[in-house]
Amino acid sequence: MTVVSRRVRFSTKGEVDMVDVTHMVQRAVEESGLKKGIVTVFVPGSTGAVTTIEYEPGLLKDFPRMLEKIAPRGEEYEHHLRWHDWNGHSHCRAALLGPSLTVPFEDGRLQLGTWQQIVFVELDVKPRERELILQLIGE
Amino acid sequence: MTVVSRRVRFSTKGEVDMVDVTHMVQRAVEESGLKKGIVTVFVPGSTGAVTTIEYEPGLLKDFPRMLEKIAPRGEEYEHHLRWHDWNGHSHCRAALLGPSLTVPFEDGRLQLGTWQQIVFVELDVKPRERELILQLIGE
Amino acid sequence: MTVVSRRVRFSTKGEVDMVDVTHMVQRAVEESGLKKGIVTVFVPGSTGAVTTIEYEPGLLKDFPRMLEKIAPRGEEYEHHLRWHDWNGHSHCRAALLGPSLTVPFEDGRLQLGTWQQIVFVELDVKPRERELILQLIGE
Numbered sequence: 001m002t003v004v005s006r007r008v009r010f011s012t013k014g015e016v017d018m019v020d021v022t023h024m025v026q027r028a029v030e031e032s033g034l035k036k037g038i039v040t041v042f043v044p045g046s047t048g049a050v051t052t053i054e055y056e057p058g059l060l061k062d063f064p065r066m067l068e069k070i071a072p073r074g075e076e077y078e079h080h081l082r083w084h085d086w087n088g089h090s091h092c093r094a095a096l097l098g099p100s101l102t103v104p105f106e107d108g109r110l111q112l113g114t115w116q117q118i119v120f121v122e123l124d125v126k127p128r129e130r131e132l133i134l135q136l137i138g139e
Numbered sequence: 140m141t142v143v144s145r146r147v148r149f150s151t152k153g154e155v156d157m158v159d160v161t162h163m164v165q166r167a168v169e170e171s172g173l174k175k176g177i178v179t180v181f182v183p184g185s186t187g188a189v190t191t192i193e194y195e196p197g198l199l200k201d202f203p204r205m206l207e208k209i210a211p212r213g214e215e216y217e218h219h220l221r222w223h224d225w226n227g228h229s230h231c232r233a234a235l236l237g238p239s240l241t242v243p244f245e246d247g248r249l250q251l252g253t254w255q256q257i258v259f260v261e262l263d264v265k266p267r268e269r270e271l272i273l274q275l276i277g278e
Numbered sequence: 279m280t281v282v283s284r285r286v287r288f289s290t291k292g293e294v295d296m297v298d299v300t301h302m303v304q305r306a307v308e309e310s311g312l313k314k315g316i317v318t319v320f321v322p323g324s325t326g327a328v329t330t331i332e333y334e335p336g337l338l339k340d341f342p343r344m345l346e347k348i349a350p351r352g353e354e355y356e357h358h359l360r361w362h363d364w365n366g367h368s369h370c371r372a373a374l375l376g377p378s379l380t381v382p383f384e385d386g387r388l389q390l391g392t393w394q395q396i397v398f399v400e401l402d403v404k405p406r407e408r409e410l411i412l413q414l415i416g417e
Contacts, residue, residue, distance in 0.1 A: 001279040002279065002417070003279070003314045003315050003316075003417055005314060005382065005384055022407075028318040040316050040380045040382055042380070042382050042389065043391075044380060044389055044390055044391040044394065045391035045393070045394055046330060046332040046391060046393050046394045058358065063368035068311045070344065070347070070348060071344050077336065077337075077338035077340045078335070078340050079334070079337050079340050079416060080336070081336065081338055082334065082335065082336040083334075083336065088336065088337065088340050091331060091332055091337050091340070091341075092337070092340050094330075094331075094342050095329045095330065095331040095341055095397075096328050096344070096374075098330075098375075098376065098379065099329070099330050099379075099394070100379055100380045100381065102380050107311055120321070133315050133382050133389050135315070135382035137279075137315065137316060137416075138327075
């Protein structure tokens with residue numbers, strides 16, 4: 001049993017951009033040499049989130065529309081009034097979705113469903129450079 | 140320290156069926172022989188989710204009602220328009236709730252609260268055969 | 279590789295109190311002697327949740343306001359009708375946010391973002407004594 005730490009970096013295109021990071025996580029598993037275990041995918045920040053979804057163009061519109069209903073952009077947020085960065089809704093959405101996801105792997109392969117991808121959700125109001133921490137534990 | 144992989148299978152009765160899987164997860168812990176560690180409960184699919192709740196008849200109605208408000212069945216979804224399987228809301232709800240849950244165990248017992256059960260939430264629009272991956276790490 | 283179990287206790291001030299527990303989790307990592315691994319922060323109960331957020335006064339108002347929209351206090355809940363403890367919305371919010379969070383650490387430090395804190399969210403309708411389970415796995 002051992003722990004392997006990896007970081008992956010990528011750019012996002014702006015608010016509610018959803019980035020399929022499955023291949024990055026799968027590659028980290030392969031390069032670790034571990035065959036069986038778990039990988040925790042963690043967002044070190046408070047305006048992004050990680051989850052899984054069927055990565056197809058329809059849902060890339062539907063999921064953001066749901067987030068807009070839950071925490072609308074145009075409303076007043078106390079965070080806005082204090083910090084003037086106009087991303088109070090981004091923080092609320094990120095805390096709701098959560099920053100961590102843990103995925104099992106076996107035989108060196110992520111055990112995802114056929115139509116299930118790991119996605120980073122950009123919730124901030126502008127394009128950003130992002131980093132995910134991948135913490136693998138296994139043997 | 141070691142990793143033990145288990146899979147459990149069960150049927151769901153249709154949309155927003157909530158299945159108490161606590162005893163399946165507890166049994167996996169017992170059969171693993173591990174005394175102390177964590178178990179990651181993972182849904183390999185994009186129309187189901189896992190969380191914890193007090194498993195009593197009232198909440199089995201309240202929780203689906205909340206989901207219906209967040210991502211209503213009757214609305215138009217781009218996913219519907221493309222794939223015609225009418226479960227765009229199922230995917231949105233699943234990505235929001237998340238596919239992974241990690242629960243600690245000690246002395247071979249899940250460390251849940253007295254009124255807290257582990258539930259699989261069927262979010263797809265029909266009864267299905269489901270499988271959960273249980274990845275145990277411990278000693 | 280080893281597993282270290284810790285529990286931390288604190289009081290909450292009432293409904294939607296958000297408690298910054300980052301320092302408690304960081305201290306548990308330091309006292310464990312582990313340098314690299316993951317810590318699972320788990321809520322053993324069904325009316326509280328754990329996530330991360332930028333812990334500043336504005337968001338401590340904005341996040342509860344979002345929860346109030348998702349699962350309003352004043353509505354009828356089946357849970358109320360059966361148990362008369364008037365916290366059906368608390369249970370729904372807790373199951374949505376989730377009871378577990380897994381955070382990586384390296385060199386004995388939690389790998390959080392600069393503006394990211396670990397928070398316990400009190401969702402019950404009164405002040406409570408709370409306990410979190412911290413399960414550390416690493417080397």
